[in-house]
Amino acid sequence: MAASMKGKRCLVIGGCGFLGRHLCEVLLEKGWTVQVFDIRTTFEDPRIKFFIGDLCKIEDLKPALEGVHCVFHCASPAPLGNNKALFYKVNYEGTQNIIATCKEVGVKRLVLTSSASVVYEGKGIRNGKEDELPYATKPLDYYTETKILQEKTVLAANSQDFYTVAIRPHGIFGPRDLQLVPIAVDMARKGKMKFIIGDGKNVVDFTYVGNVVHGHVLAAEHLNPGSPVCGKAYHITNAEPIFFWTFMTRLLTGLGYPAPHIHLPYTLLYILALIMQFVAWVLSPITIISPSLSPMKVALAGTDHFYSCERAKQDMGYKPVFTLDQGLKLTMESYPELKNTEPVEEKKSQ
Numbered sequence: 027m028a029a030s031m032k033g034k035r036c037l038v039i040g041g042c043g044f045l046g047r048h049l050c051e052v053l054l055e056k057g058w059t060v061q062v063f064d065i066r067t068t069f070e071d072p073r074i075k076f077f078i079g080d081l082c083k084i085e086d087l088k089p090a091l092e093g094v095h096c097v098f099h100c101a102s103p104a105p106l107g108n109n110k111a112l113f114y115k116v117n118y119e120g121t122q123n124i125i126a127t128c129k130e131v132g133v134k135r136l137v138l139t140s141s142a143s144v145v146y147e148g149k150g151i152r153n154g155k156e157d158e159l160p161y162a163t164k165p166l167d168y169y170t171e172t173k174i175l176q177e178k179t180v181l182a183a184n185s186q187d188f189y190t191v192a193i194r195p196h197g198i199f200g201p202r203d204l205q206l207v208p209i210a211v212d213m214a215r216k217g218k219m220k221f222i223i224g225d226g227k228n229v230v231d232f233t234y235v236g237n238v239v240h241g242h243v244l245a246a247e248h249l250n251p252g253s254p255v256c257g258k259a260y261h262i263t264n265a266e267p268i269f270f271w272t273f274m275t276r277l278l279t280g281l282g283y284p285a286p287h288i289h290l291p292y293t294l295l296y297i298l299a300l301i302m303q304f305v306a307w308v309l310s311p312i313t314i315i316s317p318s319l320s321p322m323k324v325a326l327a328g329t330d331h332f333y334s335c336e337r338a339k340q341d342m343g344y345k346p347v348f349t350l351d352q353g354l355k356l357t358m359e360s361y362p363e364l365k366n367t368e369p370v371e372e373k374k375s376q
């Protein structure tokens with residue numbers, strides 16, 4: 027049964043990030059009292075109390091968690107990075123700190139932003155359900171490896187007097203994202219988005235940020251003793267699977283860039299990405315190289331990965347509140363600076 031949260035105090039850890047800030051806006055609209063904890067500030071809002079600190083430090087977390095009804099944990103280092111120690115420290119040890127501090131100061135509810143990638147290891151997933159997919163045993167990157175540890179820790183902490191839930195979004199896009207759209211545009215500007223990895227027919231989920239926020243709010247409203255959501259993970263997507271390359275084409279052409287049109291074999295690119303990753307690793311004591319194609323990126327761009335939201339529908343009444351069309355429109359309108367103003371050459375698909 028969903029509870030009204032009007033006037034209830036929450037803490038959004040990572041609230042200055044892309045998802046966290048969207049979440050704050052909706053929580054405020056719904057009448058919550060909102061506090062943010064982040065390593066930096068990116069915006070100001072007189073309705074929000076900001077706590078600046080590092081979640082790896084219990085002494086930083088403690089004052090922010092005092093008197094809080096529910097914590098939303100959506101902080102993480104940027105997923106496409108390669109710093110194993112940082113991922114481990116922030117995503118795993120930092121999350122252990124959050125749980126310990128919640129218990130110490132008497133916070134009873136924790137909503138984790140996990141990721142659908144915790145079950146993905148490069149092999150196709152079609153309409154994947156939470157109870158049918160095991161955690162990836164060979165995760166493709168350190169980010170995923172530590173998101174698995176993080177989610178397991180949070181769900182195992184669920185108890186009679188501490189209620190936890192994990193939301194697993196997939197491929198989040200929307201205004202102010204610094205990843206998906208800006209990276210795709212940067213690649214397009216460098217001429218690297220002419221290529222389609224594989225046959226272009228791989229089906230995936232992309233999720234508008236407003237739907238991810240909606241999933242988090244519902245989870246918090248249902249996180250009460252005896253509720254089926256306690257201790258469980260939930261896929262949250264747009265529930266509109268689409269060809270990866272159709273989505274990219276719509277995004278890029280909508281912003282004035284040419285559509286990807288030259289097909290390259292998936293296996294060749296995957297091997298190339300593995301070689302680049304190896305070279306980057308060998309050279310890492312001397313210099314830091316970030317190859318633009320990692321095995322994870324190639325896999326995401328060339329395989330199926332879409333998920334069922336049935337469990338979220340059953341247990342918390344989840345239904346997307348924005349369609350993919352609406353999300354794409356809102357996203358493209360929000361990035362005037364990423365629009366291409368150069369004339370675009372017409373290309374035939376190959």
Ligand SMILES: NC(=O)C1=CN([C@@H]2O[C@H](COP(=O)(O)OP(=O)(O)OC[C@H]3O[C@@H](n4cnc5c(N)ncnc54)[C@H](OP(=O)(O)O)[C@@H]3O)[C@@H](O)[C@H]2O)C=CC1
Nearest residue numbers: 040042043044045064065080081100101102141195197198
């Ligand atoms: N984007 C996507 O497609 C998906 C994201 N997710 C998950 O959603 C969550 C939010 O992602 P998103 O909004 O895109 O990420 P952002 O990087 O935009 O936001 C994360 C915020 O957390 C902050 N942060 C990082 N380390 C710490 C720390 N040690 N202490 C306090 N704050 C810290 C970041 O600061 P700084 O920027 O300075 O590091 C940033 O402000 C993450 O947990 C991510 O794993 C899940 C599925 C898909």
Ligand SMILES: CC(C)=CCC[C@@H](C)[C@H]1CC[C@H]2C3=C(CC[C@]12C)[C@@]1(C)CCC(=O)C[C@@H]1CC3
Nearest residue numbers: 105141143196197205206209210323324326327
């Ligand atoms: C290879 C290529 C064409 C890349 C351009 C787009 C990519 C930058 C995005 C496409 C799918 C995105 C994605 C993520 C990051 C950005 C992309 C690779 C995540 C890895 C972010 C963190 C997660 O938890 C899972 C996401 C899956 C989709």
